[in-house]
Amino acid sequence: MKIAIVGAGLTGLSCAMELRDYNPTIFECCDVGGLLSYCDRGYRIEKFYHHFFRWDEDLLDLIKRLGLSSRVVWKVTRTGFMINGKVHPLNTPIEILRYPHLSLFDKLKLAIFTLKSRGRDYTFYDDVGVLDGIRDELGERLLNNFFMPLLKAKFGENYDKVSYAWLLARVAIRSNRKLRGEELGYLKGGFWQLVERMAEGVEVIKKRVDNVGYLNGKFYIRGTEFDAVVWTAPLPLLDKKIAEMLELPKINYQSSICALLGCKESFSDLYWINVDNAIFGAIIEHTNFMPFEDYGEHLIYLASYTTPEGDLFKMSERDLANLYLKEFERLGMDRRKVRWIKVFKARYSAPIYETGYLKKIVPYRTKLKGFYLAGMFSKPNYPERSMNGSVKAGIEVARVLKEDFGLS
Ligand SMILES: Cc1cc2nc3c(=O)[nH]c(=O)nc-3n(C[C@H](O)[C@H](O)[C@H](O)COP(=O)(O)OP(=O)(O)OC[C@H]3O[C@@H](n4cnc5c(N)ncnc54)[C@H](O)[C@@H]3O)c2cc1C
Numbered sequence: 001m002k003i004a005i006v007g008a009g010l011t012g013l014s015c016a017m018e019l020r021d022y023n024p025t026i027f028e029c030c031d032v033g034g035l036l037s038y039c040d041r042g043y044r045i046e047k048f049y050h051h052f053f054r055w056d057e058d059l060l061d062l063i064k065r066l067g068l069s070s071r072v073v074w075k076v077t078r079t080g081f082m083i084n085g086k087v088h089p090l091n092t093p094i095e096i097l098r099y100p101h102l103s104l105f106d107k108l109k110l111a112i113f114t115l116k117s118r119g120r121d122y123t124f125y126d127d128v129g130v131l132d133g134i135r136d137e138l139g140e141r142l143l144n145n146f147f148m149p150l151l152k153a154k155f156g157e158n159y160d161k162v163s164y165a166w167l168l169a170r171v172a173i174r175s176n177r178k179l180r181g182e183e184l185g186y187l188k189g190g191f192w193q194l195v196e197r198m199a200e201g202v203e204v205i206k207k208r209v210d211n212v213g214y215l216n217g218k219f220y221i222r223g224t225e226f227d228a229v230v231w232t233a234p235l236p237l238l239d240k241k242i243a244e245m246l247e248l249p250k251i252n253y254q255s256s257i258c259a260l261l262g263c264k265e266s267f268s269d270l271y272w273i274n275v276d277n278a279i280f281g282a283i284i285e286h287t288n289f290m291p292f293e294d295y296g297e298h299l300i301y302l303a304s305y306t307t308p309e310g311d312l313f314k315m316s317e318r319d320l321a322n323l324y325l326k327e328f329e330r331l332g333m334d335r336r337k338v339r340w341i342k343v344f345k346a347r348y349s350a351p352i353y354e355t356g357y358l359k360k361i362v363p364y365r366t367k368l369k370g371f372y373l374a375g376m377f378s379k380p381n382y383p384e385r386s387m388n389g390s391v392k393a394g395i396e397v398a399r400v401l402k403e404d405f406g407l408s
Contacts, residue, residue, distance in 0.1 A: 001405060004221050006209045007232035009034025010387055011375045013198040014062065014394030015230050020201070022407065024230075027221060029208035033195035035346060036387065039260060043294065044190040047344035048258045049284045049301045051077075051184040055173070056388035058380075058395065063187070066197040071187045077271035077289055079182065081149065084276070085331060087268055101145045109138055110146065114175045122168035122383075126358040133164025153274045153281025156305040158254055158352045166353035169383035184271075186290055191387075212239045212371075219370065228405065230397055232375040234348030235362070236308075246367050249360040251377055254305050255313045256349035259324040262339045263298040267332075279312070279327045280304045297339060302328060308347050317343040350385045351377050358382070364397040365404070372397050 001022050005012045008028035016024050031037035038044040052059055054074075063069055080089040081099070089095045096107060125133055130151060134143045147167075151159035174182075187193055205222075212229060213220030219229045231238060235251055259280070266285065273283040286299040302324050306312045315323070320343045329335045351357070362377045374397035375381070381389035402408070 001228070001407065002224070002226045003228045003230070003401070004219065004224075004226040005230045005232060006212075006221075007034065007375070008032040008199065008202075008204050009232060009375070010036060010195075010198075010390035011232035011378075011394040011397075012230070013195065013202065014391045015232065015374065015398045016202045016394075017198060018395050018398030019401070023203065025224070025226075026202060026204045027207055027209045028204050029206070029233075032199050032204055033192065035349065036191050036195055038190060038192045039342060039344070041262065041295075043296075044192045045260065045286065045295070045299060046191055047260065047342075048256060048346065048349075049286065049303065050191055050387065051186050051289065052387055053185065054183060056185075056386065058392040059386075059388040060185075062198075062391050063194060066194065068187060068193055068197065071189060071193060072185055073188050073290070074183055074185050075289055077182055077184050078269065079272040079274070080268070080270045082273050082275045082278075082283070082331065083149070087270065087273055089270060102142070106139075106142050106146075110142060113138060114171055117168055117172040117175055120168055120172065122165040122172070123358055125164040125168060127355050128164040129160065129355050130162040130164050130167050131160055133167065149274055149276040149281075152276075153303075154305060155254060155352065156281070157307060157310065158252075158305075158354075161252075161352060161354045163353055163355040163357055165358060166383050173383065184289065188290070188294070209233075210239065212242050214242065214245070214368065214371075217370065228370040228372065228401055230372045230374060230401065232373075232394070234375070235373070235377055236348055242368070242371065246371070246373075248362065248373075251357075251360055251362070252352045252354060253308065253348040254350055254352050255308045255310070256346045257304045257306065257312065257320060257343065259302040259321060259341055259343045261300045261302070261328075261341045263300055263333075263337050264339060265334070265337045266292075266298045267300055275331065278331060279323060283328075283331075305349070313345065313347070317345070320345075351381075353383060364393075364400045369404075372401055 003024040005024050005026045008026045012026055039047050078091050080087050088099050134147050219226045271288045280302040282303045284301040321341045361379050362373050364372050364374055374393040376385040378393035380392035
């Protein structure tokens with residue numbers, strides 16, 4: 001039984017671990033770890049900011065199985081909103097009460113909406129646009145002064161295409177906050193440790209897969225015959241002929257750009273600041289989450305979400321670095337305190353959870369026997385693509401494949 005897995009991100013690696021007895025071959029065009037890969041500065045730091053949550057059961061179970069539990073650190077993190085250049089911390093009830101851009105009535109409405117979100121059937125709202133949904137339920141002020149900056153930070157120019165079902169599902173999973181802020185987890189030293197252990201003993205061929213041949217029930221990748229293929233890379237990169245045979249729904253993706261800065265000084269005491277009206281939607285200060293001493297400098301991500309076809313994504317890393325530095329300076333950062341900056345781009349970093357998205361979620365089995373799809377477009381990655389969702393998708397697709405081929 002010969003199995004190929006395309007993509008060595010968390011989905012591909014967790015699938016390979018589950019199929020280890022059958023020696024699957026992974027094809028990976030870039031870095032093992034995918035979106036979780038790192039940048040080496042003498043220490044290792046993720047190219048894109050990452051943390052996990054208490055309810056990420058599959059990820060935490062995997063960390064345990066790989067003997068990494070002692071590296072897990074939990075911290076209550078502090079977040080805020082930057083509006084017109086001023087940062088408003090929004091963690092404790094007092095900070096929320098002091099926030100000037102919402103009335104007390106709106107804050108109460110928001111609190112009730114958050115409490116009500118758990119246990120609500122969000123699927124009913126799949127065809128409702130997020131802006132209409134918020135406007136109808138919470139009113140124009142909450143839409144403009146609270147949700148709009150968050151939606152823009154999360155989806156860039158696609159913010160108005162998102163479904164209200166997504167927002168309700170997302171509020172439900174993120175409403176489990178402590179009184180002082182949100183508790184987040186990290187692997188002390190970095191997620192590369194997880195990726196490295198997952199990849200141990202797995203055959204990874206560092207080649208891009210552009211074509212998948214199919215003849216008489218067999219698949220052909222780079223001249224080798226396979227009985228089964230698990231595709232975990234973004235769907236727009238799937239071989240067009242195979243995609244046509246599978247009759248897949250069109251899933252639009254967003255892109256991510258993260259500038260990572262090494263700084264002499266901290267920008268604020270918050271981990272996460274959502275920024276209104278800027279080129280990047282969030283300022284994420286990693287060293288307000290993990291200790292400065294682990295790195296010897298302050299690490300700050302400036303994160304944007306955009307479209308693969310957009311002008312911002314098309315810019316070179318160098319031009320983006322200049323643009324982001326200029327913008328960060330406008331928002332109050334002293335440029336002389338920035339030691340270095342590196343820009344990382346991911347063309348297809350997540351599906352856009354557009355109206356009608358729930359009907360498009362792609363099952364693991366496809367119309368082509370032996371060809372499987374799992375990744376950010378799979379059910380465990382709704383309403384939010386996550387490390388946990390990708391680990392779970394990898395495990396689940398491997399189980400489905402084993403069942404189909406009668407493997408134990
Ligand atoms: C900016 C950002 C921040 C995030 N922060 C968090 C967070 O804080 N917490 C959290 O839980 N999750 C976070 N995530 C999500 C998390 O990173 C992903 O859900 C997860 O890593 C995706 O894993 P994957 O294997 O499904 O996809 P990917 O990591 O995208 O892996 C797919 C792999 O396929 C490879 N590939 C693509 N095309 C081909 C081809 N043709 N041939 C061969 N190989 C190919 C790619 O190089 C890649 O390695 C974040 C994502 C982004 C973009």
